[in-house]
Amino acid sequence: MLRPDLLPDHLAERVTTHSAAGMAAGAGEFVLYWMRTAVRAHENPALDTALALSRTLQRPVFVYHALSERYPYAADRHHTFILEGARDVEAECAARGIGYAFHLERPGHRQPALRQLAERACLVITETMPVPPLDWLTDSLADQAPCPVWSVDTACVVPMPLVDKAHTRAFAFRDDTANIRRERLRRPWPEVTPAHPPFVPAALPYEPVVLATADIPALVAQCEIDHGVGPVPHTRGGSRAGYARWDEFTRSGRLDRYAAKRNDATIDGVSRMSAYFHYGMVSALRVARECAALAGDGPAKYLDELLVWRELAYAFCYWHASPTTLEGIPAWARETLATHERDHRDVLSWERLARGKTGDALWDATQQSLVRHGELHNNVRMTWGKALPLWSENAEQALERLVDLNHRYALDGRDPASYGGLLWCLGQFDRPFTPPVRVLGTVRPRPTSEHRKRLDLQAYRRRVERPAMPSAPSVLVVGAGVSGLACARTLTDHGFSVTVLEKGRGVGGRLSTRREGAWRFDHGAPLMHFGDARTRRFVQSWEQDGYLAALGDAHTGRGAMSTWPKHLAADLTVKTGVQVQQLVQGQHAGARWQVQDQHGVTHTADVLVLAIPAPQAVALLGGAPPSALMALQEVRMAPCWSTMVVFDAPPPVRLTEQLRAGELTWADERVARCVAMTALPGRPTADAWVAQASATWSRAQLERAAEEICAEVTPVLCAHLETAGTVLHAASHRWRYARTEQGVDSPCLWSATQGVGACGDFAMAFPQAASDLERAWLSGVAMAGRILGG
Template structure:
């Protein structure tokens, strides 16, 4: 293969797999995979591909795609990148280049990059020395034999010209000054398109983004819907250059004076996210800054940004751990690992900006709501994690997680550079040593606040994520409704939750005698109470929850750290005929709320506006776009711009009827009932398991509720000796419950106690207390194969465990999903109109 190139392109090329290192065949085309240079101009990678196609007489194939499998994949990044892909698709078309775009989503997944690479004579792509790109390229070299050319399209001084990483800005500046002097002001000349374009078969259909509904596309992608798009930072070259031009006209001349002030929203260019994805050309930015004589801006753009890029290039496997900082910094931080910390903050406390430290929380709110953080504020933000978490390694992990999850430039080498600086990289050791930080430069939030107009900074951060300032009503305070409310509330939206019961949680329920002794019925069914003592409580709904999806797992781990969730490690078995143990059921991690399952719901509802004992029975349309809610007492609540319903299918369908076609779809979702029996007894102590799944007979589940973590040991209430008793929860099978749905609770109690004796071989003994409850809508027969339902035109949504899956995890993800629908409607759709 002929691969001679013009000098300005050749200096940017690095062969990951050289043509002379492989026996790969001639190939059908030259493949250009575009991922971090989403522009059709000033693009060395595109130009290398054109040159190689020209020299070898092959057609050119331009492929760009958006995967679901990158770290921290979310609505925020997907919307930003889809807008970028749409712009570059249009720009390439204007140049006469057909691009082939693929979006990974439901019904459209496959190893297309691998398959196209195998067909290509050579693969050309951009250099990006961070994960997941490094890992993807490594796997591609194993799975194909195609020559692979990496091209630096991000740096003015390309990585092949700099032989090693620099850990000091002055050293890097001195070593590269002559390179920059030769390149900064040189105009970039795009290669002429004088090659054929490949028009053969493709493994996916052509996808035109120009008129596509991005909201609908993102809905089909398996990404985190809780991280909302940023309405005032749209993706794409047009938006990126518009921001740059505005800064060039109104901020660049004063950059030296204003750049360190995080409270000055116009003091920095705010184009780092556009540079990360290559939507704007660093060559053009540098040329224009050079013409303006903005030397301080050039120093930031070229020296600090590109020094971080070169550092990541030489240490791609180290930058996500303490191995990515200097030896002296790592050693001193570890020497102080046993120092007393100020506090211990969980991931959720940090991500929701609830530490109580005003400056840090404002910084985190900037990341959460607006996807950006001023570079000077990031210094204090990153360093303050060290005294708030147990180890420096964990502090670095959290800094990377929070930055990369929310910042639109997260994952960029420059972003890594800013984070690693907080832990000593690109800095010098200081004396004397300080607590926790050792010889790493410490953070002083009081000093930082003294040099910052915090009130002005907070005012900038508190700007609404959308100018509409909508009011949102949520009907039902179950897991899905509370999760939706909590997600929307964190973005500063006005949310009101209406719940017909006197407590939140729905089936994440814990019955407490002192609260429920006079109740005639529980949320969805009937109860029979026989003198429960005031300290008694049972988890009579959901018995535990599992965590499989990463979007849920991170919350569960955080809740464990905060102490209101614990793993349930009791022995669980499967019982067959005659109560014989036929299998151990310890292969799945199970978790419970502490001291009751309802604690999870209470946590989610903690800072929400929840109106209990308000049974919403009707929705009234007000004007073209607002809703009023009517309760069972005839009182009207509202008006609201959006309504989310988290109720049973029967209740949800009734509320939606006449307002949305969703009502028919919801009504088709059938639910099965479950009778629950709660007893306190002394007759089951000899059972050597704590819970059992039962295959036959009236019962489907029994559990020693008092053996769950954080439960109370019974004492001697009211002078009666109940020591030695245990709390047990029994669930009847759905089939039996359906057959006995209208039975009196006392009859249910008798039959289920008899079934308990039959399945265990033990008499229940002295049943001190008993409580029977029927959950009429407990388990969906056939859950709707979507995480939520949404009617954008009506501004109505529905969620619950009958969407996507019947578990608590499914309800959580359903709540996140419907919140995502509202957030996308407020950001992407509103921006489009």
Template sequence: MLPPHLHERVEPGAPPPREGNAVIYWMRVAARAWENPALDVALHAARALEKPLCVYQCVATSGLVNDRQQTFVWEGVREVETALTARGIECVVEQRAEAFDASRFSKAALVVSDFSPVPSLRAEDDAAKAVAPLWRVDASCLIPVWKFTRAAGGLEEFLSWRAQQHFTVYPEEAFAPVTTRRGFELSDAVDHSVAPVHHTRGGSTCAVARWRSFSGNELSPLSAYLHYGHLSPFTVARETPRLGVLLEHRELAWNFCLHHARPSAFEALPEWARETLREHERDARSSLLSFEQLARAQTGDLVWDAIARQLLVHGEVSAPLRDVWLKALLPWSRTAAEAMSVAAELLGRYALDGNAPTTHAGIALAFGALEQPSPLETPFFGVVRSASTKELEKTLEVGEFERRAHRPSRGSPLTVAVIGAGVAGAAAARTLVDAGHVVTLFDRGRAAGGRLATRAEGPLRFDTGAPYFTVRDERFARWARAWWQERVLAQWKGVIEGEVREEASDLVKLVGVPSMDVVVKRLLLGLDVRFGVDVNSLTRDGSRWRLMNSEGASLGEYEVAVVATQPARASELVDPSSYELASRIREVEMAPRWAVMAHFGEGLGLPWDGLISTVGPLSWLAKNSSKPERPLLGGESWVLHASAEWSRAHLEDAKEDVAAVLMDALWATTGARSQAPVFLDAHRWKSGLTEKPLGVSCLWDASLQLAVCGDWCLGSRVEEAFLSGTAAGARINALPGGELPSQEAPRRPEFQLELL
């Protein structure tokens, strides 16, 4: 059925076709319509079986996928869809938010898939094999991967073996550039906190253009194109002989992944490496860094942070720098297993080739795989070859590299004003700064907080906003885990009376320590925030936004504006420029909420730490002093929240009267013996609770370059405020730019010679 150059690329022992309605080519890591062995195998099989051929592409939209990866994939999908349609080949593209469902192949006569040895795709292969005959085809390596034998001795052994292999050179096929007119819309279910890389667009047309203009001696700028199959390795090897040895290195990575179920995990290391790394786990670490500190280049190591910034903004780590950069994680981690796990998460999240075999194998190689023990034993590494970022200072123009790494992938940075420094505003600002933009935040309050506001009265602290929050969405969970590691968060184990026992109530109740507002302060770390500034006017003047305060003084001009306030305030600011956006905001229904803060010299003697009440004026009572790391001053501090109905009826009452009424309700509701508080005050939230959310993650007007966000877009929870803010930031990060920066790392001349 198949000619020799295709037959040797099909996995040996492939099952025979069966009766079915079509041949399906399941396109995943060879997303191109030229020099594609998997596509050619599917075409031959369809002709031989006299069945129609359908090319199936699936774009994942789960919370673990981000804007960067999805944009790159979609650009490739749309181009190959156009090219296949021009050849008369049916192409089906599907978005998938849930786990892969192989049942769609149940009626196929044969499923042909391009193979990759990474764990996630191999798991999908196993699911497909259970419902249909599956032919896995190697469309990515020069020598078919099925010929590979385990290379435990490293590169020299692999190259020696490779030189003895005989294989059919894949026939040359000319590439024809494709103009894709059909666009795509990013799913709102993905992680919006990672921006697209504008200078590295997906698709074979951009891949071939990048390759033909490429003058470097490393594959990093081409790695994502090779990983997703937008660029043919056969063309690269045929027309660029100087890159041949690098393609051989790439095939070594494929070989390594083929023979390890979890190639970037600690278990993939040789026994001697695992043993020596375990022995040095007891070496004293000066600091253990969280995922956020690493991801956002906040380690304090100038060279490491510059490389991390390149990854954060531009989606790659140059190959000559990656090994040293990965090794530097070990002294900042408890164990080598933890360091490798963090490395996989960092590269998997931010690198365009984060799930490539070269990435998985590269992590293992940095920690001793395919190497021999070093004669020199060093702290943390034992006899695994160590390295330091100080070595890179000799070969890297650090200042210039850092400057390029900070420059946005779109070219020039945007100037952005964010009005409101609560959770949503802070998340939007952080998402934009991570992409290299210049952001200024304005908040009329005295300090950060918003939904997580904390009132300070001398040594007393009262969490007048959310008493705690829970985490349900993985897009927010990864940051919550980092804050937990930094001890910004802790679990509140308080007993809540009246809590309905359901799945939501079983979630861990998280609180900021020593107060709720530290979570927002952590998000705002290093950002330009101006508190006590009331933005009274937001007007569009040509191509820029002009901000004015209540006294008519200018607060500056900005290209983009983000309004992250409560809806009533947001509609006032937006209305003069966009009646349409203001009308949408006015659809939101909010409820007011009175909050009373009281500190008692003696405990109230209640058997619980929080109460949910459905009768009387109170709806929620919380013993603030029962939360972890609150000041130990003697007595108890309480925060009382009135119900929405009572608050609405008494919205304009004097706060002294409100405090007196709610104190009486405290004694009546709990039965506790009344006592005069040492401290008593009340705070009015005009928009304390969302009764009818907008139902979308944020609002965005591309023509005005204006975004509006807040928890009220999705609900009332802290997590929803965070997701709304990152969604607003994503709309801005998607804006294309002009001049795009070069991504070749500036190196001293002797380093270029070393590469050659």
């Protein structure tokens, strides 16, 4: 029977068994090390446990390292950091003679490889990570695998299994674990020598990515993840980058000054190592030993943060039954928050919070630090977190938002140390404070107004508002439809300089609202549908803030369809009435692209994005578009004639009762789809309708005059509506490029070498998208992701 006590003591004390106690090792081919949160091949207790048992079981070790699209808050930021770290691991394993093969989940590469490998293994080793989803995934694998599954603490100097309980105060944890900590800090880490040659199983159930030569931005772009959270170029993933940062911190003398300078968020007073600890790219054991060997208040304070506050959170999550919920905060905190649940609060939408648009200057700056730099100075993080309950409906929603905003943007998010800090904002690891205050009750308050008194806000803003990319390119976006606005907005939120050029009088493209005298018509896309999980949080925010209204399973702009694109453009530099006539690539005033408009004005930028219908983009690019954009020539778009009619009386009640989300459909191609403007929220009371013809009919009538179309369609609409009312107004509009009939199986098109890309609803790589408009949004965000990827 396989037991942890067969291991050396320094490894045995770190093991948690997830299979039945004493379960026999399987008759498999190899020991499988499932690498997740110790992304290193040195001072790695899980790897060394696998190597030690490999010798006992006389089976080779294989390191399976994978990156899923489905983990919570999967985004370009986390993906890039992990892949950069994996590149170092690949090289380290090769140097140590250990078999390693990386699996990147993406379209065409979504095999259940872990389960298939576990069926061939005699033992599975992974890291102990006592927060969801990794703890759930470990237990799930243990329930299914035919061999034992063990996890090993790779994160803490004091192994989590030795702590024995979930401490709720730092001083008690510090005292109770002092002897173990002191003894472990004296131990050098004895690495285990592999007993077998490098081993990779035959017939792997996936195609490994060779990271040494991989194009990481291109790989990330293929994954179905959130492309709106960009990488952080100044914080590269990997052990080499992590140790370089640690060495610079110690050599510069900043570690010596840490105790005195750590609370000033306007200077480089902290190590900024938490992302490397979170992903295990740097060994906390090694850093702790090096720090313990130094004298002074700075190293002592750093050790207290690293080994007490951080490991307190890890041990708490390990021993507590529900450490990531409100059950994880003390009873007194839950009670006081519940007592004050009815206190007045200004509930803000997720989008206002995420984009740092609350109006509180300090809080908005902290959120910009998260969005742009993927990090938040610990001293302001506490103030940031304490504000969220004031803008949330209740403590449960406050915790959801704390987790969402931290885990989505922070490179160090999603581990026990994160939960320790987030739960502290709601009373964990703390005591009651009196007198009670609004919303928080006796939970310790930390108002931004008080924090501003001890912080140079302007200096802090200069620090966090700069883009993470050292020389962020200027960007020109041609087209202010949904795709162009999504791209420009995402880049602007990351600190890029972006200008949008739009030929029309307003923004929105097909979502524009047309005024005809006293009447208004949403004559392009009166209704839209959303289905992709990546848009859900935005849609909920747009509803809450009054830009969209739900209508059955559809959505429409509140008051007018143009309300939504106007909101998207609110923080952007948009120049309307600008018709692009010519594109010239080449250096001009330090920029790669020159764009000349109809007035002879030249606009320049480093990067050009074409967010216009594909045929128009092809025409602008001329006869020889960049090879990466050649697929635009394959796109086929369908036209649509829209006819706008106002009657002085409504149709029979029988017909109005048949309206579904304000829409009627008929087999007649001239009025294939008909939307009642009066059925949409906030529209005029006049009986106004928009009838849209089928693509087939519209194509056949494409070059006819609008007046002729109107004269033919209006009586047809009257007949179908069975209205006896008088026509007060009628007009038709031709949308030459209304819908995509044949698109491109890509999220967007991008040439990094030439700095030009294209996005729009032609992008068909979004299987969950419910409409052309949602594809356009996702494509615009993906386009921004390619630019942010460098």
